[in-house]
Amino acid sequence: MLKLYSYFRSSAAYRVRIALALKSLAYDTIPVHLLRDGGQHNGSAYRGANPQGLVPALQMAERGPVLAQSLAIMEYLDEVHPAPALLPADALGRARVRGLAHMVACEIHPLNNLRVLNYLTQELGVSGAQKDAWYAHWVALGLRAVEDVLARSGDTGRFCHGDTPGLADCCLVPQVFNARRFNCALDAYPTIARIVDACEQLPAFRQAAPDMQPDAEHALAR
Amino acid sequence: MLKLYSYFRSSAAYRVRIALALKSLAYDTIPVHLLRDGGQHNGSAYRGANPQGLVPALQMAERGPVLAQSLAIMEYLDEVHPAPALLPADALGRARVRGLAHMVACEIHPLNNLRVLNYLTQELGVSGAQKDAWYAHWVALGLRAVEDVLARSGDTGRFCHGDTPGLADCCLVPQVFNARRFNCALDAYPTIARIVDACEQLPAFRQAAPDMQPDAEHALAR
Numbered sequence: 522m523l524k525l526y527s528y529f530r531s532s533a534a535y536r537v538r539i540a541l542a543l544k545s546l547a548y549d550t551i552p553v554h555l556l557r558d559g560g561q562h563n564g565s566a567y568r569g570a571n572p573q574g575l576v577p578a579l580q581m582a583e584r585g586p587v588l589a590q591s592l593a594i595m596e597y598l599d600e601v602h603p604a605p606a607l608l609p610a611d612a613l614g615r616a617r618v619r620g621l622a623h624m625v626a627c628e629i630h631p632l633n634n635l636r637v638l639n640y641l642t643q644e645l646g647v648s649g650a651q652k653d654a655w656y657a658h659w660v661a662l663g664l665r666a667v668e669d670v671l672a673r674s675g676d677t678g679r680f681c682h683g684d685t686p687g688l689a690d691c692c693l694v695p696q697v698f699n700a701r702r703f704n705c706a707l708d709a710y711p712t713i714a715r716i717v718d719a720c721e722q723l724p725a726f727r728q729a730a731p732d733m734q735p736d737a738e739h740a741l742a743r
Numbered sequence: 744m745l746k747l748y749s750y751f752r753s754s755a756a757y758r759v760r761i762a763l764a765l766k767s768l769a770y771d772t773i774p775v776h777l778l779r780d781g782g783q784h785n786g787s788a789y790r791g792a793n794p795q796g797l798v799p800a801l802q803m804a805e806r807g808p809v810l811a812q813s814l815a816i817m818e819y820l821d822e823v824h825p826a827p828a829l830l831p832a833d834a835l836g837r838a839r840v841r842g843l844a845h846m847v848a849c850e851i852h853p854l855n856n857l858r859v860l861n862y863l864t865q866e867l868g869v870s871g872a873q874k875d876a877w878y879a880h881w882v883a884l885g886l887r888a889v890e891d892v893l894a895r896s897g898d899t900g901r902f903c904h905g906d907t908p909g910l911a912d913c914c915l916v917p918q919v920f921n922a923r924r925f926n927c928a929l930d931a932y933p934t935i936a937r938i939v940d941a942c943e944q945l946p947a948f949r950q951a952a953p954d955m956q957p958d959a960e961h962a963l964a965r
Binding site: 572573574575586588589590592593594596597600601612613615616617619620622623624626627628630631632637640641644645647651654655658666669670673 | 794795796797808810811812814815816818819822823834835837838839841842844845846848849850852853854859862863866867869873876877880888891892895
């Protein structure tokens with residue numbers, strides 16, 4: 522049985538949960554609480570499995586190899602369990618979908634995750650309002666670019682690429698979930714809003730959502 | 744002829760230049776200066792080609808499609824020009840190499856690029872010393888994790904994965920170049936230092952370096 526080291530609110534773990542659900546792959550969740558015990562991801566128990574100390578990580582079997590980095594995990598799942606595919610069949614389409622996924626994973630999320638927000642307040646002493654403005658700035662810049670790419674391409678369909686959900690949707694939905702949680706306005710991104718609505722109608726996306734996780738703290742999961 | 748929108752000091756462009764050189768693919772460099780004219784990447788001319796306004800971008804032919812996001816571009820090149828391969832032949836190996844590449848591209852570089860450093864000084868008013876400490880913090884955290892992954896795995900060879908250079912090396916070398924430019928100490932990462940030395944002995948890596956670019960400003964390129 523696959524084991525996913527996960528935290529219900531981790532955006533990167535959420536991506537992998539969607540991919541696992543789209544492929545109907547069963548797994549056990551091993552919760553790693555990012556706030557308790559000084560961050561369980563920093564503890565030696567978890568670092569023994571994943572020396573990066575980041576969630577998610579996917580353990581392939583009892584004592585099997587542990588994969589880290591959400592995009593690498595999703596590419597692996599797509600190679601080993603090819604149906605339904607997370608990437609299109611043509612190389613240009615794959616480049617477009619990977620590019621959209623990386624626009625979220627390399628341009629927005631890394632600036633807004635917990636350890637970065639903690640550094641801003643604890644090391645640089647920025648105010649709560651400045652932290653929120655930082656968060657909103659990178660979300661707005663990043664989603665603006667994603668919206669422009671989606672809105673001007675005929676490759677965009679019901680989902681980011683055509684009419685089946687894929688790697689880009691797996692990244693976009695958790696990012697939009699986070700943006701909503703931080704009260705970032707999404708009115709300026711109608712294509713993104715439409716695609717996220719379409720995703721959220723699918724059981725796989727629903728099942729992967731933070732409030733559906735075994736470690737969910739329900740006051741925080743929406 | 745391929746056209747690469749590039750800036751000599753851009754770490755993400757440097758990755759793609761290495762990949763192109765490893766595959767002996769000829770291309771024209773279209774310089775996009777990130778500092779002149781308020782940042783040429785923000786201008787309408789470049790945004791017409793790449794609405795993300797980030798370098799690099801790869802144009803496939805005169806009026807052909809433009810690919811963005813360095814990792815998506817390198818994956819595309821590897822699919823369309825498979826030899827020499829940037830990814831190993833087995834799925835677990837590919838996951839390991841992609842994971843290492845993403846440790847650089849998602850965990851270190853996004854926090855330390857020009858627009859982020861500008862936000863820190865211009866919007867948050869942090870001092871030069873605080874900005875340097877921020878830079879060094881994310882480099883140290885990220886390279887520590889990369890070193891641990893590399894040092895404890897038998898898959899590490901002369902390069903990040905085995906004895907041929909690949910996607911992870913394409914990401915690691917530009918990151919180490921940047922770290923050196925910001926005077927970050929690398930003594931604690933002997934495996935990384937050894938691998939980067941091995942890379943820098945190869946003509947492809949040498950040819951892709953900032954000081955070898957047509958738009959290089961030599962006082963800034965080392």
